[in-house]
Structures are given as C-alpha cells and as structure tokens.
Amino acid sequence: MHADGLKGATDEPGWEVDPDDDWGVAVVETVGRQLKLRREAVGMRVADFALAIGYGEDLVYKIEAGKRIPRQEYLDKSDEVLDAGGLISATWEDVKKVRYPKKVRELGKLEGQAVEIGGYECNIIAGLLQTPEHARAAIEAAQPPYSQDDVDRMVAGRMARQSVFERDPGPAISFVLEEAPLRRPLGGTMVWRRQLERLLEVGRLRNVTLQVMPTHREVHSGLDGRIELLKFADGTAVGRCDGVFNGRPVTDLKRLRVLELQYGTIRAQALPPGESLAFIEQLLGET
Template structure:
C-alpha cells in the first residue's frame, strides 16, 4: 500500500497551510488586469454600477475584478471590450488569462499532485461522493463557493488558483478516446444548496448535461435506502493508463492512495453494491430535474 499524506482534490483540501507555491506572480497579474479595467472604465466616464449594468454583471463582481480579487472570465472581457472601446486590449488579456489557466494544472498543492497526475491519465474512474459534488463535476461557481467558505479562511489569490486548478482537471472529460466515468452521489448532496440556490441550480443543471453525455454515468443514492454500502465514507477507484486499478480515499487532513490489490477489490465490491442500491441513471436524472423544479 502506498500512502500519501495530506488531503485530496474532490471533497476539499482542508485545514492546511495556504501557500504551497509562490503566488506573487498570480496576484500581481490579477491586480494589473484589474487596474487596466478600472482605468478604461473611468476614462469612459462610467461608475462601477453603470459599467456592471452595461456588461451584465453585478457591481460587487466588477469591484472584485478591479481589486484583483477575482479572475475576469472571457465573457466579461469581451463585453468590457465592447462597452469601453478598449482597442483590442481586453481581448489580448483574455488570451493571457487562458494561458494562465493552462498553467494552473501544475499548481496543485504538492500533496495532491501525485493523485492529480494519475487522474489525468486514467482510463476508468468510479467515484462515490457522500459529502459534496465530485471535483470533476463541479461548476466554477460551486468550486469558488466551497473554497470561499473554507476554514481557516483562504486568501483571494489561493482561491483563484485552486478554482483554476480544479477546472483544469476537468479537461480529461473532453479527451478522446474518452475514459469510462461513473459517479454515485448521495441525494443529500443534491439537496444541500451550497453557495446559495442560484449557484446550486447551476450545478444541478451541469449534472444533467454531463449525465446525458455518452460514456458518463451519474447515479444518485436515495435518502430512503435502508441498505447502504457507502457509509464508511467517500472513495475513488481509478485505473491509470498502463497500471493496475487503485483506490483513493481522504478524510480531513489525511489521504491515501491504495495500490494493495486486496484492498482495491474490497472497494470494488463496495462500489458495485452502491451502484445496485442507487437509482438507475435515468431515475437519477429525473430526480435531479425534480429537485430543480421544486424552487
């Protein structure tokens, strides 16, 4: 058995020193972008409130972007380019941000890079999630909300880096040939509106989209099930290319990468039972739609 200390990447990298890497370059980059947007806005004679209305975003988000506390997304920069007549400057910045996001895949905390590297080359991944949506399925808004509520509090720079790194991991879902993916998610996760209902609704809609994609299976473990094979906690089974299947588990500030095949077989048996106890994929998507319709 190989053991990796620290926490993992899906249900949260909790209670840990924030700065595993030098973030000065990231924070300086965001502040520089924010200053440029503010300068262009003021040159156009717009207040933050007026500018926010023109580009279709909230005033608080514009304020956070101008302070370098939030990464401006391409859609915002395209809208700002039009409103502020920036002469192509903001479109160039959008490309720079995309390149920075591409680099984010190597900005995982040191204690998580081992698992992240294996996940990136996996040919099959099966995930039992008891407490939160799997990291590979999280929307940007949900991931940011989770990091913003983390205790001890994370700095804005760390939050931005962690969100970018989590989203970069999701590129494996679009690779071809596609790996085989399945997720079993506890119903309680679907009913816990982390980040507020708007964020949660966006997350549920994303699950519907992924669950309707060929080669990706989402099942929900119902709350009223009297037999439950997953009460020991969440875990992941993954098969990296050219390697045997292995398990990954985490709790609080400890995580383990399991390579002992006798233990992997136990996790496999549990996962098979979980899938048999959960709703079918079709029933699961119907339940997600039903929860969305309850508001």
C-alpha cells in the first residue's frame, strides 16, 4: 500500500497523546523509544522504514518521539519489518488503553471487576448502553464544544467500557432510564432508531435488567441526579450520586446505604422490566 494511504488512516483525530495523562505519556514515549532503537539497530533510516511499513515519514517521527499513539496495524507491521518476534505487537495491550481518557480507564477497570452494576440516568441514556453514533452525537452537543480529537477519544473510551457485556459469567447489571431521553431523536431518526434497538438487545440479556421511569410520575425519588453503584466479589462497594455527598464516590457502609435506598426506591417507582421493554418497542414503532 502506498505510504500516503495508511498515513491518512493513522493521522486522523483521536490518536494524539493527552499531555495531562502521565501514565499514557509514559507508555507512548516508551514504545516510541523502543521502536526507534530497534529501527536503528537494524540500520534502517526513517525514510526506508516508513516505505517498508507503508506509512509516512512524518508519522514515524511523531510516533518515535512519543507524540502520537500508534495504531495496532502500525505496531504489527513494525514488528514484521524489524523481525521483533511479536514483542512490538505485544505492546498494543498497553497502547490501546492510552487512547481512552484517564477517568474512563479508571471507571472501566472498576466495572470490569464488579459483580453487580447499578445505574440511574436522568438526562441521557447510560454510557454503557449507547451506540457509537449516539455517543458521538451526545458528546458533540456539549458546550463549549470538545475538540475533534477529544470527541474521538471519548467515544472510543465509552465503547471500550461495553466489554463488560462480554464477560462470562457476566455481572448482574441494572439500569433505570428516564422516558424523556428515550424520546429525544439525538443524532437524527436513524441514529435514534438504532439506539432504541440497542436498548432492546441489551435489555433482553439474562444478566441485565432495564427499566424506564415514566415522565408522568407523581412521586419520584431520583431528583438528586444520576446514581452509580458498583459491588465487588470481596463484599466491598463504591457508589456515587450527583446531588448527594457532593457528588463524590463513597465506600463506607452508612453512605452506601443512603444511595442503595435511593436506587431501590427509584427502581420500585419505574416500570417493571417487561413493561419497560414493551414501552421501548412502542417508541421504536413510532419512529
């Protein structure tokens, strides 16, 4: 393949290094340094190396300097050309995490360890349930707007968290979503339809309980905002609510009981799971 072809694919937004992410910077700089040392060890100039792997010289310089996150294809081709025996390709396991924002990595790690996940969302569809198109539309609607690089990074991170549905055995997961965001055609009709279809797909999984909170409810215990609850195999837990305890994560039993009481009451006020899926199917039929 011509160098310009792959250069464009890798030099797109979303692959820049976040300067505030110390761990991410260290990973990319280390990988770049190793790539440069291996290239020099076999006596290849940047121009020859770039031609051999099918990328532009400018991108090679950026990656070796730790200024650009290499894609998996770049690492695999480098491994082959430099005869690294899989050592370069193996760095992708750490490199791929760098593209996701630091906060998303930390949340994804906790979700990956949890045996129970509970969430109530009041203004949006929960990130674990969003399609890539819906996530992009939601993130791009923020004001002031994010840079394109940040948007791409945040979408990628949000999608990476959804690997929680691939765990076997999977955690017990429950969501309560407000009716209003389900009716909002964010991103256009086709994006909206695909999002509703995704909710039905996930809501039918054996380990997932999905409920809808109708707008017309005289009593609603979710007015303090979003709630997140994660429980782990060792009996510990962490929770957070936007309007309680200053929105900070809590781990002590007394405060966790407050969040669990709120979340349990919200679930009781919402539509049962079967009725909730029927409601989403009805919305889909109206689009």
